[in-house]
């Protein structure tokens with residue numbers, strides 16, 4: 001992969017994608033990263049990329065094909081105008097910032113800016129990511145393909161044709177890994193409450209979630225069938241699922257509330 005990439009912010013999400021890309025052969029020499037001084041130094045030592053603290057340090061003859069914003073949404077209003085000089089037809093601005101709309105970007109960078117709004121997730125670091133994208137009309141097919149190739153390198157890619165759905169995407173797959181990690185914590189806590197030593201409860205919870213994820217991935221069966229495969233009539237799983245699948249107080253109701261809270265927060269972050 002020889003994409004000329006300018007990455008703005010390389011924290012948890014930026015580095016998850018970068019690690020995935022470098023592992024799949026992205027040419028580090030074609031990557032500039034704008035970060036805070038200490039991180040910029042560390043990143044260039046660790047990955048062999050060019051780490052700078054200000055976009056003005058990027059050489060004039062480096063014309064990025066992709067400018068990727070991976071800073072916090074709250075930081076973007078402070079820094080976005082610094083990137084206006086980079087707006088040109090051959091450069092697509094790819095943003096992973098939760099909530100930040102196309103209108104936000106065009107209002108700062110101009111209507112001609114080619115923008116793809118994307119929502120990845122951190123399993124991208126191990127090439128198991130899920131990214132959903134939404135492009136502006138002026139993004140060429142070649143630029144869409146380039147963004148898709150980049151994100152497909154680190155997982156699955158899907159597109160939406162209604163920008164407002166990006167809030168729901170963010171709430172489901174963007175934030176979703178955290179829900180699963182919390183499930184591990186909750187299962188371990190429940191195992192402890194059932195009498196297991198703490199370390200062993202965590203081992204069992206962790207490996208059960210990892211194993212179930214692998215099984216889901218490897219199997220052609222639906223999640224519902226895999227669930228039924230564990231559930232003996234009148235057995236232990238059925239007893240637990242009676243609690244978890246309760247229509248009013250069960251996991252679907254709780255998850256719906258959680259996802260809706262995340263979706264609403266994504267809408268607010270547009271601010």
Ligand SMILES: NC(=O)C1=CN([C@@H]2O[C@H](COP(=O)(O)OP(=O)(O)OC[C@H]3O[C@@H](n4cnc5c(N)ncnc54)[C@H](OP(=O)(O)O)[C@@H]3O)[C@@H](O)[C@H]2O)C=CC1
Nearest residue numbers: 009010011012013014034035070071072073096097098120
């Ligand atoms: N984490 C996740 O799972 C996901 C995150 N996202 C989106 O990705 C974006 C980044 O999130 P995340 O990686 O979690 O956040 P992080 O805080 O981990 O990463 C942001 C990075 O940007 C750095 N930074 C701060 N100011 C600047 C600046 N002016 N120029 C360049 N870099 C700067 C931060 O440095 P410092 O820490 O020193 O301030 C930090 O290293 C957000 O917009 C979020 O919505 C999208 C999908 C999933």
Ligand SMILES: O=C(O)[C@@H]1CCC=N1
Nearest residue numbers: 097098170174175176
């Ligand atoms: O919590 C957040 O706002 C970001 C967006 C999706 C995952 N992390």
